[in-house]
Amino acid sequence: MGFEEAPFDVVEASRRVWLERWDEPAAASGMAVYTAILRSYQLLADQVNDVVRAHDLTFPRYEVLTWLATDPDSSLSLSWISKTLRIPPATVTNIIDRLEDDKLVRRVPHPSDARTTLAEITARGRRVADEATEDLNASVYERIGLSEAKRNRLVDLLAELRAKGSEFDVERSGEVIEEVRLRQADHRRSASA
Amino acid sequence: MGFEEAPFDVVEASRRVWLERWDEPAAASGMAVYTAILRSYQLLADQVNDVVRAHDLTFPRYEVLTWLATDPDSSLSLSWISKTLRIPPATVTNIIDRLEDDKLVRRVPHPSDARTTLAEITARGRRVADEATEDLNASVYERIGLSEAKRNRLVDLLAELRAKGSEFDVERSGEVIEEVRLRQADHRRSASA
DNA sequence: GACGTTTGCTACGAGCTCGAAGTAATCTGC
DNA sequence: GCAGATTACTTCGAGCTCGTAGCAAACGTC
Numbered sequence: 001m002g003f004e005e006a007p008f009d010v011v012e013a014s015r016r017v018w019l020e021r022w023d024e025p026a027a028a029s030g031m032a033v034y035t036a037i038l039r040s041y042q043l044l045a046d047q048v049n050d051v052v053r054a055h056d057l058t059f060p061r062y063e064v065l066t067w068l069a070t071d072p073d074s075s076l077s078l079s080w081i082s083k084t085l086r087i088p089p090a091t092v093t094n095i096i097d098r099l100e101d102d103k104l105v106r107r108v109p110h111p112s113d114a115r116t117t118l119a120e121i122t123a124r125g126r127r128v129a130d131e132a133t134e135d136l137n138a139s140v141y142e143r144i145g146l147s148e149a150k151r152n153r154l155v156d157l158l159a160e161l162r163a164k165g166s167e168f169d170v171e172r173s174g175e176v177i178e179e180v181r182l183r184q185a186d187h188r189r190s191a192s193a
Numbered sequence: 194m195g196f197e198e199a200p201f202d203v204v205e206a207s208r209r210v211w212l213e214r215w216d217e218p219a220a221a222s223g224m225a226v227y228t229a230i231l232r233s234y235q236l237l238a239d240q241v242n243d244v245v246r247a248h249d250l251t252f253p254r255y256e257v258l259t260w261l262a263t264d265p266d267s268s269l270s271l272s273w274i275s276k277t278l279r280i281p282p283a284t285v286t287n288i289i290d291r292l293e294d295d296k297l298v299r300r301v302p303h304p305s306d307a308r309t310t311l312a313e314i315t316a317r318g319r320r321v322a323d324e325a326t327e328d329l330n331a332s333v334y335e336r337i338g339l340s341e342a343k344r345n346r347l348v349d350l351l352a353e354l355r356a357k358g359s360e361f362d363v364e365r366s367g368e369v370i371e372e373v374r375l376r377q378a379d380h381r382r383s384a385s386a
Numbered sequence: 387g388a389c390g391t392t393t394g395c396t397a398c399g400a401g402c403t404c405g406a407a408g409t410a411a412t413c414t415g416c
Numbered sequence: 417g418c419a420g421a422t423t424a425c426t427t428c429g430a431g432c433t434c435g436t437a438g439c440a441a442a443c444g445t446c
Contacts, residue, residue, distance in 0.1 A: 005360070005361055005362045006276060006277050006279060006360065006361040006362065007276065007277060007361070007362055007365065007366075007369055008277070008361055008362065008365065008366040008367075008369040008370050009352065009355075009356075009361045009363075009366045009370070010277060010278070010361065011348065011351075011352065011355075012352070012366070012370060013370045015348075016370065017263050021263070022326070022327075022330060024330060024335065025341065026334070026335040026341070027330035027331075027334045027335050028334075029334075029341055029344040029345065029348070030330070030333065030334025030335055030336070030337045030344070031329075031330070031334045032344070032348045033237075033334075033337055033339070033344050033347060033348060034237050034241065034333070034334065034337075036347070036348045036351040036352065036355075037230060037233050037234050037237060037351065038234060038238070039279075039351075039355055039360060040230050040351045040354055040355055040360075041230050041231060041234040042279060043354075043355055043358050043360045044226075044227050044230060044358075045231070048227065058431095058432080060432095060433095070210050070214070077394085078394075078395065079393080079394055079395080082394095082395095083199060083200065084199050084200060084201075084203060085203070086199060086232075086235060087433095087434095088433075088434050088435080089394075089395065089396085089434090090395090090396075090397090090398095090433080090434055090435075090436090091432085091433055091434060092395090093395065093396055093397090094432075094433080094434090097396095110394095113393095113394090113441080113442075114440085114441055114442080115393065115394045115395075115440070115441045115442065116393085116394055116395080116441095117394080117395070133215070134215075136224075137215060137217060137220035137223070137224070138220075140223065140227070141219070141220045141221075141222075141223025141224045141226075141227065142217065142219040142220050142223055143223070144223045144226055144227075144354065144357075144358075145353070145354060145356075145357020145358055146226070146350070146353060146354055146357070148218065148219070148222055150350055150353070151222040151223070151225070151226050152222065153346070153350060154226055154229070154347070154350045154351070154354070155204065155208075155222070155225045155226060155229045157339070157343055157346060157347045157350070158204075158229040158230065158232075158233045158347070159202065159204065159205070159229065160338070160339060160343070161233055161236075161337065161338060161339055161347070162202075162204075162229075162232055162233055162236055163202075163338075164337075164338020164339070165236050165237075165337075165338055167198070167199065167232060167233075167236045168198055168199040168200070168201055168202045168203070169198045169199065169200055169201065170202075172200065172201065173200075173201040173202045173205070174201075176200055176201040177201050177202070177205060177206045177209065180201075180206065251401095251402080253402090253403095270424085271424075271425065272423080272424060272425080275424095275425095280403095280404095281403075281404050281405080282404090282424075282425065282426085283403080283404055283405075283406090283425090283426075283427085283428095284402085284403055284404060285425090286425065286426055286427085287402075287403080287404090306411080306412075306423095306424085307410085307411055307412080308410070308411045308412065308423065308424045308425075309411095309423085309424060309425080310424080310425070
């Protein structure tokens with residue numbers, strides 16, 4: 001799948017070098033954490049990229065498309081996308097340009113604030129998003145080599161790491177997510193009525 | 194440090210959407226694992242990049258330089274670098290070009306195989322590598338917000354994930370690392386003799 | 387209601403990544 | 417000892433990221 005086995009575990013090898021050379025256990029373990037995350041990221045990103053590329057997407061384009069597909073209004077402002085997916089504004093512009101070229105998304109002016117523009121998913125975009133997600137689920141996500149219990153432990157440890165590094169607003173996160181879910185539930189109820 | 198807090202935890206929010214929409218727990222947990230790794234990677238990479246940039250390096254350049262700095266011969270073949278650091282050959286060429294421009298590394302022909310060229314670290318390169326590492330240790334690695342016990346648990350879980358995804362040769366990894374350490378120990382002994 | 391500040395987006399450009407094709411050296415099988 | 421395959425590296429070019437600068441709309445203050 002686009003990569004070869006390395007001859008040995010680079011994380012473990014570096015950790016030993018660090019312990020011997022820098023004599024500060026916290027530096028060695030921190031380096032190991034970063035290197036392990038980097039390598040794991042590369043391993044999974046390779047697989048994910050292969051899948052989304054088969055649907056004529058890149059991962060950032062797929063990510064944006066998926067958030068649009070699950071939004072009750074089918075549209076999000078470019079600045080919201082930039083903030084929550086942590087993509088610089090100039091990059092968001094480029095991503096939406098490409099998605100628009102492929103007719104998966106449409107730019108729409110914001111009804112009350114003329115400064116902001118919304119990206120709205122098209123029917124075609126929704127179809128592509130769903131197909132890509134099913135493929136990703138089956139080809140990558142369900143095949144990660146860890147038991148359900150270990151996946152949860154891993155996600156929890158990374159959540160703590162991110163929270164301590166203030167990657168997201170820990171205080172408000174829970175309620176914001178609840179708000180969003182309520183809006184979605186409302187939307188589904190009224191759509192099926 | 195170059196990023197703002199997101200309004201909520203994207204990993205947790207996506208996990209809930211997945212559970213409701215795709216009804217396959219393994220897909221939801223796998224997606225959460227990938228997203229958590231991606232976000233953690235971005236969080237730490239931002240910090241790491243800020244530090245190495247202050248030393249006029251990019252992370253891949255720093256990584257190569259560090260491996261050269263700890264090598265007993267102070268030199269590695271470009272193909273070895275490509276394989277073990279998982280960097281495509283064309284990218285290695287570019288990295289070594291830039292390091293050579295900055296006089297941190299020198300290209301040297303391989304003594305017995307005219308096809309392969311070695312990258313050899315210069316005195317200046319060694320100094321830059323050490324300074325950057327001290328800075329990274331103090332500014333990033335020692336400050337990761339997890340206890341020593343949790344760092345170890347995290348690194349172990351990621352090692353299992355990588356091993357199951359055959360990121361490295363599990364069978365041989367241990368002995369290869371031992372070999373390298375013996376060579377390094379030998380080298381130090383003879384250097385101080 | 388005018389003025390300075392903030393916010394949201396886009397245009398531009400420099401820099402990086404990496405697939406594909408090309409060149410040169412080496413190895414393999416006969 | 418030679419033809420064909422393999423290995424190592426480089427060149428080229430397309431595509432992506434993202435910092436910077438710019439513009440327009442909206443907001444806050446007086």
